[in-house]
Amino acid sequence: MADTAHIRGPAGTGAAVSDAGEIWVWVEVDEGRAAEVGLELLGRARELADRLRSRVGAVVCGAGVTELGPALVAHGADTVYAADHPDLSAYLAQPYARVVTELIRRYAPQIVLYGATTAGRDLAPRVASALRTGLTADCTDLRIGGHHTSERDYDDLLWQIRPAFGGNIIATIVCPNHRPQMATVREGVMRLPEADETRDGRVLLVPVARAQAAARAGSQAQAASDRSGPVLLRPEDFAVALLERHKEAKRVDLKGARVIVAGGAGAGSAGGFALIRELADTLGGVVGASRAAVDAGWVPREHQVGQTGTTVRPKLYIAAGISGSVQHRAGMDQSARILAINTDPQAPIFSVAHYGIVGDVTKVLPLLIAAYRAKGGPDAARREGESPAATAVAKGPVS
Amino acid sequence: MTPGKLDPTHPTPAAGESAGRLRIVVLVKQVPDTANVGGEAMKDDGTVNRAALPAIFNPEDLNALEEALRLRESCGGRVTVLTMGPPAAVQVLRESLYRGADEVILLSDRRFAGADTLATSYALAQAVRRLGPVDLVLCGRQAIDGDTAQVGPQVAEKLGLPQITCVSRIASVEAGGPAELHRTAGGAQRAIVATRSIEGGYETLRASLPALLTISAEANEPRPAGVKLVLTYKNVVAEAMPQYDDSYLDPESDVAEVCMVGRDGRPVCRAKVVQWDAHAIGAQEGTIGLRGSPTRVKDIESVVLAQAETRLVEPTADGVATLVRELVEEHILG
Numbered sequence: 001m002a003d004t005a006h007i008r009g010p011a012g013t014g015a016a017v018s019d020a021g022e023i024w025v026w027v028e029v030d031e032g033r034a035a036e037v038g039l040e041l042l043g044r045a046r047e048l049a050d051r052l053r054s055r056v057g058a059v060v061c062g063a064g065v066t067e068l069g070p071a072l073v074a075h076g077a078d079t080v081y082a083a084d085h086p087d088l089s090a091y092l093a094q095p096y097a098r099v100v101t102e103l104i105r106r107y108a109p110q111i112v113l114y115g116a117t118t119a120g121r122d123l124a125p126r127v128a129s130a131l132r133t134g135l136t137a138d139c140t141d142l143r144i145g146g147h148h149t150s151e152r153d154y155d156d157l158l159w160q161i162r163p164a165f166g167g168n169i170i171a172t173i174v175c176p177n178h179r180p181q182m183a184t185v186r187e188g189v190m191r192l193p194e195a196d197e198t199r200d201g202r203v204l205l206v207p208v209a210r211a212q213a214a215a216r217a218g219s220q221a222q223a224a225s226d227r228s229g230p231v232l233l234r235p236e237d238f239a240v241a242l243l244e245r246h247k248e249a250k251r252v253d254l255k256g257a258r259v260i261v262a263g264g265a266g267a268g269s270a271g272g273f274a275l276i277r278e279l280a281d282t283l284g285g286v287v288g289a290s291r292a293a294v295d296a297g298w299v300p301r302e303h304q305v306g307q308t309g310t311t312v313r314p315k316l317y318i319a320a321g322i323s324g325s326v327q328h329r330a331g332m333d334q335s336a337r338i339l340a341i342n343t344d345p346q347a348p349i350f351s352v353a354h355y356g357i358v359g360d361v362t363k364v365l366p367l368l369i370a371a372y373r374a375k376g377g378p379d380a381a382r383r384e385g386e387s388p389a390a391t392a393v394a395k396g397p398v399s
Numbered sequence: 400m401t402p403g404k405l406d407p408t409h410p411t412p413a414a415g416e417s418a419g420r421l422r423i424v425v426l427v428k429q430v431p432d433t434a435n436v437g438g439e440a441m442k443d444d445g446t447v448n449r450a451a452l453p454a455i456f457n458p459e460d461l462n463a464l465e466e467a468l469r470l471r472e473s474c475g476g477r478v479t480v481l482t483m484g485p486p487a488a489v490q491v492l493r494e495s496l497y498r499g500a501d502e503v504i505l506l507s508d509r510r511f512a513g514a515d516t517l518a519t520s521y522a523l524a525q526a527v528r529r530l531g532p533v534d535l536v537l538c539g540r541q542a543i544d545g546d547t548a549q550v551g552p553q554v555a556e557k558l559g560l561p562q563i564t565c566v567s568r569i570a571s572v573e574a575g576g577p578a579e580l581h582r583t584a585g586g587a588q589r590a591i592v593a594t595r596s597i598e599g600g601y602e603t604l605r606a607s608l609p610a611l612l613t614i615s616a617e618a619n620e621p622r623p624a625g626v627k628l629v630l631t632y633k634n635v636v637a638e639a640m641p642q643y644d645d646s647y648l649d650p651e652s653d654v655a656e657v658c659m660v661g662r663d664g665r666p667v668c669r670a671k672v673v674q675w676d677a678h679a680i681g682a683q684e685g686t687i688g689l690r691g692s693p694t695r696v697k698d699i700e701s702v703v704l705a706q707a708e709t710r711l712v713e714p715t716a717d718g719v720a721t722l723v724r725e726l727v728e729e730h731i732l733g
Contacts, residue, residue: 129520177693
């Protein structure tokens with residue numbers, strides 16, 4: 001039998017709950033800590049569940065993950081499904097997919113959300129394929145709404161909203177006839193909810209066991225009705241072994257940065273990025289980058305801002321030589337102040353910028369560095385020499 | 400059904416393939432060049448004219464092909480490249496031949512159209528099955544038109560293969576595996592060791608073969624087309640199996656360049672590209688194309704930028720200094 005532990009009193013307040021299934025979040029656990037994107041998604045799942053009169057489930061896999069239960073409840077989960085087993089200590093696609101797939105078969109949630117981390121993007125499609133349901137990657141918004149077709153009208157579907165086609169369009173994807181509806185979301189897209197230590201919830205210990213024999217062909221799925229038996233990890237689930245994992249002690253903290261100086265193709269070269277770094281260091285900020293700069297190899301991928309990178313909300317975002325694709329803007333347009341520097345007055349980045357400088361990054365950045373070192377003193381800035389006068393910017397919709 | 404019986408041109412593994420050799424299938428995609436949307440691709444209303452975008456070999460699929468060719472060079476074996484797409488997608492297969500692929504296959508059928516990642520992975524997995532036992536399936540980490548990175552893991556799941564995604568380096572193919580689970584094409588038990596990028600670092604994994612790996616741009620620098628191979632293959636066309644449904648081909652356009660096989664089973668012209676339709680891979684109705692896709696596009700909104708109030712700052716020492724002073728005064732800068 002599954003063990004259940006209540007956290008802070010009995011679960012369930014007696015309010016009417018829809019029978020359409022729960023809203024689930026797979027919360028990645030890394031070195032004993034719940035990934036922040038998982039907590040962010042619990043916050044959005046909470047909003048979706050309130051709208052749908054449903055409940056929020058958090059799924060965690062790992063060794064010793066049961067103790068994360070109270071924190072997950074505090075961030076919005078009503079039930080924490082904890083698959084706590086030594087063989088799940090490190091993330092591996094197959095055993096994790098086995099557990100998540102089996103739990104979805106048993107409890108039939110209507111929505112399952114995953115953080116779009118390397119693990120989430122590895123796991124979610126494997127689960128979607130096993131369940132033959134839909135999956136939308138890198139959503140920038142999730143809403144509840146209807147959908148009309150010639151055959152029937154649907155209420156209360158998950159609208160999975162994402163830029164597509166190189167960011168030239170924004171698509172709303174729905175999954176009308178298959179369950180669960182599944183989506184991945186990048187870190188930082190949803191706001192981290194405040195932990196509410198007084199929330200009620202429960203932790204359900206998912207029994208997990210190693211099966212001695214490989215599954216017979218055609219009998220991969222355990223009987224869905226067998227809710228209480230252990231989830232069986234098969235020998236073939238361990239065809240991949242983790243030999244080594246190396247993580248840098250200090251990660252680039254784009255999300256926590258007050259100031260981000262981000263460079264793009266307009267930085268021109270890896271050498272041009274030295275100026276970006278110098279300005280970031282001078283301002284006490286962090287280096288960001290557009291995808292173009294990352295793809296060019298000028299800066300590691302962990303610096304990437306945007307839909308497929310990190311979503312940021314600093315007090316000041318300086319976009320240097322970044323043209324501003326939809327995907328990039330989706331990752332930074334909530335910044336308190338945006339300064340765009342670009343030689344092209346038509347660059348889309350100016351459409352979200354509070355301040356614009358039309359000019360060459362290699363000329364403007366030294367002026368900024370000098371001006372800040374002098375704390376706005378005009379004399380210090382002038383020593384760096386004058387740049388050509390600005391050209392008037394013809395502003396208008398640019399796509 | 401046994402698809403293998405349907406096609407007289409069904410490729411068979413090269414004779415004399417030894418246990419050390421690798422049978423590698425590379426999954427590739429032709430994509431619109433979304434990274435270079437120029438002015439000519441924009442319509443007057445500010446939306447993208449997709450037809451005007453050049454179609455290219457998905458960049459990271461080239462990295463996957465490069466890994467396959469390097470493995471063939473070090474271990475021996477055979478590299479088969481498979482793509483699903485309209486007849487014009489034969490171009491990425493031609494480019495694969497230019498780089499040294501041994502065999503190329505075009506999955507093309509009107510019924511494949513409108514597929515999401517699930518329906519795509521089903522068709523690709525069926526086609527890989529039809530090829531017989533394979534040691535390695537490689538594909539790019541993701542395609543630039545959707546950036547989903549989903550098809551690789553979904554194909555792996557459908558084929559019951561272990562997966563390593565986002566691979567930045569293949570270290571080795573070695574004897575032995577974690578368990579005697581899979582019989583490989585060569586019969587010997589082998590494993591592959593690969594490194595993948597994770598947040599802020601990397602991890603190294605060993606997968607028993609057969610396995611599916613998705614390859615990232617970090618892994619290698621794809622080789623250019625070989626001049627001799629270009630001369631050899633620039634006019635290759637796709638050769639369809641006898642019962643091929645050609646209703647998908649546009650009779651007004653010769654872009655398809657499909658070489659039909661005559662009723663007597665003999666090809667009408669020489670061809671190197673084998674073309675399979677839904678029937679050839681034994682696809683079940685309702686599992687391919689739009690019908691086999693759980694997801695639907697509800698709305699498409701072309702991106703039209705909202706106008707924002709941008710204050711222009713002169714790119715001069717005075718202009719910049721005034722801005723910095725303001726930002727400091729407003730406590731935006733410390």
